[in-house]
Amino acid sequence: METPSNHKDAAWVSRLHLGRLEKLREQLEKFDCAAGLFYDPVNIRYATGTSNMQVYSLHNPCRYAFVTTTGPVILFDFKGCEHLSSGCPAVSEVRDAVSWYHFVSGPRVQEFAGLWRDGVLSLLREHGGGNRRLAVDRLDPMGTHLLEAGGVQIVDGQEVAHMARLIKTPEEIIALREAVDVCQTGIRRMRDATAPGMSEQEIWAILHQTNIERGGEWIETRLLSSGPRTNPWYQEASDRRVEDGDMISLDSDLVGPHGYSADISRSWTVGNGRPSDEQRCLYAAAHEQVNRNAELFQPGQSFFEIADQAWRLPEPFAQYEQPAIAHGIGLCNEFPLIMHADHIRQLGHDGILEPGMVMCVESYVGAIDGHEGVKLEQQVLVTESGCEILSDMEFENELL
Numbered sequence: 001m002e003t004p005s006n007h008k009d010a011a012w013v014s015r016l017h018l019g020r021l022e023k024l025r026e027q028l029e030k031f032d033c034a035a036g037l038f039y040d041p042v043n044i045r046y047a048t049g050t051s052n053m054q055v056y057s058l059h060n061p062c063r064y065a066f067v068t069t070t071g072p073v074i075l076f077d078f079k080g081c082e083h084l085s086s087g088c089p090a091v092s093e094v095r096d097a098v099s100w101y102h103f104v105s106g107p108r109v110q111e112f113a114g115l116w117r118d119g120v121l122s123l124l125r126e127h128g129g130g131n132r133r134l135a136v137d138r139l140d141p142m143g144t145h146l147l148e149a150g151g152v153q154i155v156d157g158q159e160v161a162h163m164a165r166l167i168k169t170p171e172e173i174i175a176l177r178e179a180v181d182v183c184q185t186g187i188r189r190m191r192d193a194t195a196p197g198m199s200e201q202e203i204w205a206i207l208h209q210t211n212i213e214r215g216g217e218w219i220e221t222r223l224l225s226s227g228p229r230t231n232p233w234y235q236e237a238s239d240r241r242v243e244d245g246d247m248i249s250l251d252s253d254l255v256g257p258h259g260y261s262a263d264i265s266r267s268w269t270v271g272n273g274r275p276s277d278e279q280r281c282l283y284a285a286a287h288e289q290v291n292r293n294a295e296l297f298q299p300g301q302s303f304f305e306i307a308d309q310a311w312r313l314p315e316p317f318a319q320y321e322q323p324a325i326a327h328g329i330g331l332c333n334e335f336p337l338i339m340h341a342d343h344i345r346q347l348g349h350d351g352i353l354e355p356g357m358v359m360c361v362e363s364y365v366g367a368i369d370g371h372e373g374v375k376l377e378q379q380v381l382v383t384e385s386g387c388e389i390l391s392d393m394e395f396e397n398e399l400l
Contacts, residue, residue: 179256265377
C-alpha cells in the first residue's frame with residue numbers, strides 16, 4: 001500500500017484511491033461492462049491503490065485486479081503478499097493470483113490457464129447480473145481464447161482505463177505536483193554536479209537517487225546523452241565521459257511519490273565556458289517551440305486546432321522534429337497523444353482539452369548533419385481559466 005507523505009494523511013490517501021475507483025467504475029458502466037480485469041500494473045495501481053513489484057509485473061503477469069462495476073474489487077496478488085493491501089480502502093478482498101505464464105507453469109500452462117479461466121467466469125456469474133462484457137487491458141492469447149470460448153465478450157480495457165485516467169481528481173493533481181517537485185530537485189542536482197570527466201551514467205544516477213530518497217519509485221527510460229550522442233535523440237545513458245563544453249540533454253520519464261509521473265526535459269552545457277553559437281541556436285529554437293506551444297493548451301481547444309496552430313521548427317531542424325506536440329501524463333505517459341499537423345489526421349485523432357487534463361509539451365532540436373541536440377519539455381495543467389505550467393524549473397539563461 002502507498003505510504004502517505006508527512007503532509008498527506010490517511011484521509012487524503014483514501015480520497016485519492018476511492019476517487020480513482022469511482023472514475024474507473026463510471027467508465028466501466030459507460031462501456032456497458034460487468035467488470036474490468038486489469039493486468040497492467042499502472043491500471044492495477046489506479047484501480048486499487050496498491051503497488052507490488054511494479055517492474056517485475058510489467059513482464060510477468062503475476063497479479064491482477066477484478067473490478068466489478070457495482071460490487072467488490074478483488075485483488076489477485078502474488079502469493080504471500082496479501083498483507084501489503086491491508087487497510088487499502090479500494091480493495092474489498094485479496095486472493096492469491098492464479099499464475100499461468102510459462103516461467104512458473106512450464107508445460108502445465110494450459111492446465112493452470114484453465115483454472116484461472118474458471119475463476120474469472122465464476123466471478124462474472126456471481127457479480128455480472130447476466131452481463132458477459134468484460135474489459136481486459138492485457139492478456140496472453142491463450143487467456144483471450146479461453147474467455148471467449150466461455151462466452152465472454154472482451155472489451156478493450158486500456159481504452160476504459162485511459163478514459164477514466166484522462167481527467168485528474170484534485171488529489172491526483174496534488175500528487176503530480178509532488179512528483180514534479182521531486183523531479184526538478186533531481187534535475188537541478190544533476191546540473192549542479194555535472195563536471196568534465198563524469199560519465200553519463202554517473203550523472204543519470206543522481207536523478208534515481210533523488211527520486212528514491214524522496215519517496216519516488218522508478219524511471220521508465222534512461223534518456224540522458226552528452227555531446228555528439230545528443231544527436232540524434234533517443235540515445236540512453238552510457239559510460240561516455242562528458243567533456244568541457246558538451247551539451248547534456250535528458251528526458252526524465254520519472255515515476256515519483258504515490259506512483260505519479262513527471263516527464264520533464266532539460267538541457268545544459270558542461271563547464272563554465274561560453275556556449276557555442278550552435279548550442280545557443282539549438283536551445284533558443286527548442287525554448288521557443290515548447291513555450292509557444294504550451295500556450296495553446298487552453299480548455300475547449302481541439303487537438304486538430306492545436307496541431308494547426310503549433311509552432312514548427314524551421315530548417316535545418318524540421319526532419320528531426322518530434323512527431324508529437326504533447327502527450328497526457330498521470331501515473332505514466334498516457335492518453336492522449338497530440339501529433340503535429342502533418343501526422344495527426346492520418347495517424348492520430350481529434351479530441352477536446354478539458355480542465356483537469358495534464359499534458360507534457362515536447363521539443364527536440366537537432367540537425368541531421370549537426371553536432372549536438374537539445375531536448376526541452378514542459379508539464380502543464382489545463383485549468384478552467386487557461387494553462388498552468390507545473391514544471392516551473394528555470395531555463396539556462398546563458399543558452400538563450
